Amino acid sequence: MGVSEKMSRLGTETAFDVLAKAGRLQAQGMDIINLGIGQPDFPTPDHIVEAGVKALRDGHHGYTGANGILELREAVAKDILDRKSVEINPDNILIMPGGKVTMSFAIEMFGEAGAEILYPNPGFPIYESMIRYSGAKPVPIPLLEKNKFSFDADEVLSLITDKTRLIILNSPANPTGGVVPKEEIDKLVKGLQAFPDVYILSDEIYSRMTYDGLEHVSLLSYPEIRDRLIVLDGWSKTYAMTGWRLGWGYWPDALVPLANRLCVNYHSCVNAPTQYAGIAALEGDQTPVDEMMTAFDARRHLIYERLNALKSISCVMPKGAFYAFPNISKTGLDSRTFQNRFLEEEGVATIAGTSFGEYGEGYVRFSYANSIENISLAMSRLETFLNKIKG
Ligand code: PLP
Numbered sequence: 001m002g003v004s005e006k007m008s009r010l011g012t013e014t015a016f017d018v019l020a021k022a023g024r025l026q027a028q029g030m031d032i033i034n035l036g037i038g039q040p041d042f043p044t045p046d047h048i049v050e051a052g053v054k055a056l057r058d059g060h061h062g063y064t065g066a067n068g069i070l071e072l073r074e075a076v077a078k079d080i081l082d083r084k085s086v087e088i089n090p091d092n093i094l095i096m097p098g099g100k101v102t103m104s105f106a107i108e109m110f111g112e113a114g115a116e117i118l119y120p121n122p123g124f125p126i127y128e129s130m131i132r133y134s135g136a137k138p139v140p141i142p143l144l145e146k147n148k149f150s151f152d153a154d155e156v157l158s159l160i161t162d163k164t165r166l167i168i169l170n171s172p173a174n175p176t177g178g179v180v181p182k183e184e185i186d187k188l189v190k191g192l193q194a195f196p197d198v199y200i201l202s203d204e205i206y207s208r209m210t211y212d213g214l215e216h217v218s219l220l221s222y223p224e225i226r227d228r229l230i231v232l233d234g235w236s237k238t239y240a241m242t243g244w245r246l247g248w249g250y251w252p253d254a255l256v257p258l259a260n261r262l263c264v265n266y267h268s269c270v271n272a273p274t275q276y277a278g279i280a281a282l283e284g285d286q287t288p289v290d291e292m293m294t295a296f297d298a299r300r301h302l303i304y305e306r307l308n309a310l311k312s313i314s315c316v317m318p319k320g321a322f323y324a325f326p327n328i329s330k331t332g333l334d335s336r337t338f339q340n341r342f343l344e345e346e347g348v349a350t351i352a353g354t355s356f357g358e359y360g361e362g363y364v365r366f367s368y369a370n371s372i373e374n375i376s377l378a379m380s381r382l383e384t385f386l387n388k389i390k391g
Contacts, residue, residue, distance in 0.1 A: 011129030014355035018339070022349040033378045035366045036349035038174060038323070040240040042295075044277075045288040048239060051280030055273035064272050066263040067256075068095025068248075072275045075282040076248050086220045094249045094259050095278070097270050099205040099234035102249030103168075104130050105262045106201045106230045109255065110165040111136035118159055119168040120151065122175055122325075122356035122363070124203065127168050136165070142359045145327060148316055149178030153187035157194075166199045167192075169219070172206040172320020175356045175365035179210060179319040182217045189222045199228045205247075206321040208238040208289060211297050214319055220250060227252045237321075238289055239281045244274045296322050299368040299375055306379035307366075312386055322369045325353065329362035331389060338364050345388070346381040 018036040026032045043049075067073070073090035080088050096102050103126060111117055111134025119127040121140035131138040141156055143149045156167065169188075171180040192198065202219035210216050219229055234247025251259045263269070300318055307315040307326045315326035328338050335352035342364075343349050351367075353360025368375055 006133055006135065009132040009135075011125060011132065013125050015351055018343070018349050018351055022343060025343070025347065030347050032343075032347045032349060033370065033374045033381070034349045035368070035370055035375070035378055036351050037369070038237075038367055039242040039369060040237060040292060040322070041369045041371070042240045042288075042292050044240050044244070045281075045285075047284045048241070048277050048281045051284075052244075052273045052277035055276035060272040060276060062272065064269045064275060066269050067091075067260055068093070068270060069272075069275050072279050073248075075279050079282050080218075080220060084218050084221055086218070088220065088250060092250055092253065092256060094251055094256070094263065095270050095275060096234070096247040096249055096263075097245040097267055099203070099232050099236055099247035100126060101266070102230065102232040102247060103127065103201065103203060105249070105259055106166065106199075106232075107131055107134055107136075107168075108262065109258060110134075110199060114163060115165045116161060116163040117166045117168065118156065118164060120170050120173065121358065122353055122360035123168075123170055124174050125356055128357060137163070139164070140357060140359065141167075143173070143176060143178060144359070145316055145363075148319075149173060149176035149325065150180045150184055151188075153184045153191060156188055157191040160195050160198060164195070164198050166201055168201045168203065170203040170205075172209055172216070174206070174321055175323050175351065175353065175360065175363075176316075176325040177318025177321050177323045178316075178325075179214060180217075185217050185219070185222075189219075189225055192225060196228075199230065200225060201230045201232065203232045205232060205234055206237055207233055209293065209296070209322065210320040211293075211300060212319065216320070227254070230255070235278055235281055240288075240292065241277075241281070244277065246270060246274050246278050296368065299370070299372060300324070302372060303366060303368045303375055303379070306376070306382075310383065310386060312390075313382075322367055324366045324368060325363050326366065327362055328364050331386060333389065335361055335364055342382070342385055346385045348378045348381050348385075 073093040077088045077090045107130040113135040115136040231250040235241040312330040339352035351365040353363030
């Protein structure tokens with residue numbers, strides 16, 4: 001085949017493969033519980049859907065500016081001001097087709113042969129995929145269970161070399177549900193003063209999804225790094241809008257024209273009605289978000305308790321997002337075998353920890369974006385599965 005060499009370096013997201021396999025098994029008549037996929041099981045709230053439909057009826061059929069409509073960028077800036085007390089110029093916000101694209105653009109902008117990019121491991125698989133694709137060297141930041149899956153600021157700083165261009169951070173985190181404590185972020189930001197040429201990409205897609213009254217700390221709260229900070233956030237998780245494809249990125253002044261040019265080259269703009277739906281989401285009633293989080297919290301407690309009641313499994317209490325990341329190493333199975341056998345034999349879809357990097361070995365991701373009934377049933381099936389392996 002005449003495709004370029006770099007295509008061989010592009011990875012993927014196993015979650016989509018597991019989803020397809022679960023679909024095939026279901027079509028063959030198996031009763032499947034899907035704890036694999038990372039999306040809310042709630043519908044997009046009505047008023048948001050209505051705003052999208054209205055936008056179409058009102059004739060918003062055409063291209064918008066590549067960076068998104070001003071009204072939406074202003075709504076994002078106001079949301080940041082209300083939530084984080086940080087003032088942002090709407091011109092630094094770029095509306096994107098999902099959160100993912102901000103990540104791809106940032107990695108593309110800084111990655112090339114000879115460059116190094118630090119990224120969380122285990123972490124969202126697209127970080128490593130895009131770093132390799134760009135030609136840069138991926139340098140893992142190990143996220144360990146003993147640190148409750150937070151990073152250690154001193155360790156991150158120790159990984160920086162004169163080749164480091166970009167550091168990727170993600171809190172609350174996929175796949176671990178870990179949240180980085182403010183003290184650790186303070187320490188990292190302070191240490192980064194010694195590396196003024198290193199940029200930071202903070203993936204805050206789960207920023208509204210924390211528990212136990214824990215407040216999310218945005219990297220936007222640190223003016224000392226604002227001129228080299230890119231922030232990724234969006235509507236997918238918070239407003240149950242994964243399929244709408246709507247996200248935003250904050251870009252520092254110097255990078256805005258470059259990011260804008262990437263938008264023009266790749267997608268021209270995000271579809272117009274979705275952008276209007278995004279305004280309704282930010283400015284409208286937030287009760288559905290609160291209700292969804294209350295439901296997730298109850299499920300979090302349930303899955304945490306049921307997992308920890310099993311002899312060969314232990315699980316750190318997730319503090320954010322909607323994932324539990326139990327340690328399964330005592331089962332005697334590696335992560336991939338666990339994932340495959342649990343799906344094929346018991347009909348429960350989960351994702352092997354190694355899908356998120358080599359530091360995920362010994363763990364499996366359970367998404368609890370599913371009903372209490374299904375989570376309970378999945379935990380009973382897990383008990384059956386573990387007894388079977390033991391026997
Ligand atoms: N970042 C993280 C950490 C994620 O888990 C996800 C989706 O699962 C994304 C980004 C991408 O979000 P979106 O669907 O808006 O592209």
